[in-house]
Amino acid sequence: MFQQSELVCLGLAVPLTVPIVLLARDVRLPGVRLLVAAAIAALAATTFTVAEDILWFPVFNALEHASYAAAGVLAAVGCRRLAAWSRRADDKEAAR
């Protein structure tokens, strides 16, 4: 059966992901695209969480965990790139 909280989460995630994707097109800082990809992976995980309650539990459950793992890896790489850029830019600013 569906859990009410999972549906609420999905109901919030989908409409919030749309502006995230749209806004991401205008942000050109290094690593940001990976962070957005991580957010999409998290949305996929939320979707699979709901789907596993309806059918093919093992498949969607596996996908859910894989999506969480992918989101974690993407977030790690994205944040590292963003942090590296901020440090580089900061050093140049200090030199100026």
Added chain:
Amino acid sequence: MTWHVALDAVALAGIVVAVVAVLRMRARRAGGVVRWLLLATLAAYLFIAGANTVEHLGLTDALDPFEDYAEILFFPFALFSLYALWVQQELLRRTQAERLAEHLNQVLRSIQQINQLIVREVDRQSLLTQSCSILVESPSFSGAWAVLLDDGRRVTISAEAGATEQLRRVAEAIDQGRLPECIERALGAQATVRIAAADRCPPDPGATDAICSSCGVTLVTRIGHAGHAYGVLAVSHEARDPLAADAEKAEAELLGELADDLGLALHKLALEHEKEEAEAQFRQAQKMEAVGRLAGGLAHDLRNQLTVINGYSDLLLPEAPAEGLWREGLEEIRKAAQGSEHLVRRLLAFSRKQELHPEVLDVGELLRELQKTVSKTVREDVQVSVHAAEDLGRIEADRGQLDQALINLVINAQDAMPNGGTLAIEASNVDLDASCGEAHQEMRAGPHVLIAVSDTGVGMDHATREHCFDPFFTTKEVGKGTGLGLSMVHGFVRQSGGAVYVYSEPGLGTTFKLYMPRVDKQKTPPQAAQAVEPRPGGTETILVVEDEESVRRLAVSVLRRCGYTVMGACGADEAVALFRGASAGPHLLLTDVIMPSVSGPELADRLTAEQPDLKVLYMSGYSGPSADRHIAGRRPADLLPKPFSPDQLARAVRRALDGPVSTSHL
């Protein structure tokens, strides 16, 4: 369930790495709000992943409700984080735009300063050096370099400021004929060439193809005007922020405009230089013309005096005793007069008023004959080399004068080599184009024969070169040179339609180049020597008109001795009176060409109108174009140039009397 736990562990590890990275972010660029929002988002995600792991490990389900809250919070936090990043990015862009505007303003100020410099600076080297310094004074550029190349792409002028050591190596490489690719591209491009870091020459100075060795140049632009490339202007920057890439385009355009301004300035300076040279040539030509006119006038007066001295010497010598003071004195007078006559001829040659007898000459043959004379004339320590091109063309000139001109140059060359050396006389065909005429006023475009006389002597400094063709200018000791040799060469060559130039440096020898117009005519055959005949005479009546009394008296005296009936008049009015008062009209009018009030030809016109069969013979101290102008339309044979000997006068009179009546007077 093991793989679930493994995946959850990966997610957890990723989040931990991300959190650490965010904590290490520098707030100044990323912004504090961004960092906190990212941490909040990651915290929410960490909670989700952590709760999942705990659940899968079967430790507890108590975290489930908090996981739901975390999932509900994650997406808004993610959106806010992204929005905060966007805001931060826009703030950075604005700062960057302000910096760009400031930077471009600095470049514009530099351009403005350089344009002010262009207005007042007249030296190319100084213009480029100061321009580079101005560019580097602005914080926009770390180095600036300008290099001008000649047509052979060799460096003529190089100026730099800022990072110079590497650029000097580039300049040396260019001087050796190796152009860096960026300069090749800039010379062939209309717009400024931007050099990305990846395009730069390899940093390893030992690499065979590394001309620049990391010279750091980022923008290279062509300095040119009206399609002509003078060189390149290159600048280097400090390392750039990726967001500042847009600046380079505007900066490249400004730099291109600056290079165009510099190109225009260099073009203007080149024109100024050409103008100054043309003015100097014009002044020199005017000076030579004025001095030539003076020399010509002087020669005319001297000729009258010499006519009298020579004439009376010739008349008196046969009457003088065979030995004794009278004969010796007269012979000395005659010798001195002949020397003076030679001097007058040189003056006339310089003033381009001498009478030339041009003939078509084979220069090669002339040089071969000259070589025989020269090798006998010059000292033993002077090595003579004469070379004429095989296909050498012919020229039209007075042979005697050309011989004299070359001998003068040879003597000067020998005198310039007191310790011996090499004297080279070379002749070749040259085709001068219009640009030669533009560069040298006296030169005319067309086929020429170039006769070059070179020596390895002491050479001349600038001041001596400037005055070497001036009459009476000499560097020789008193009594060893008249200062008329080169004047004669200059006058003769100019009168023959050619041009003469001197190239000399102190200690490096001298080369005189005579450019004589080449003609496509057959060589004039040599004339047979005329047999000397006794002075001719006659019984006809001759009217002699000459304003110079001594010359008139001489002419009257000589002609009377030849048996003629002679009437002498000092001017046109007296001549007309004598003509009308005579019972029988004269057979010949012998008149000076240039006289006060009425000229000889005008008088001839008046008298021949009354007596059409009157024959006319002119005499004149002027010869060449000056005399020709006054007797235009009359037969050349009707002119007797002064000074003349009694024999020459008697022969000319006889020839005129025996010849036909000049049609111009009929």
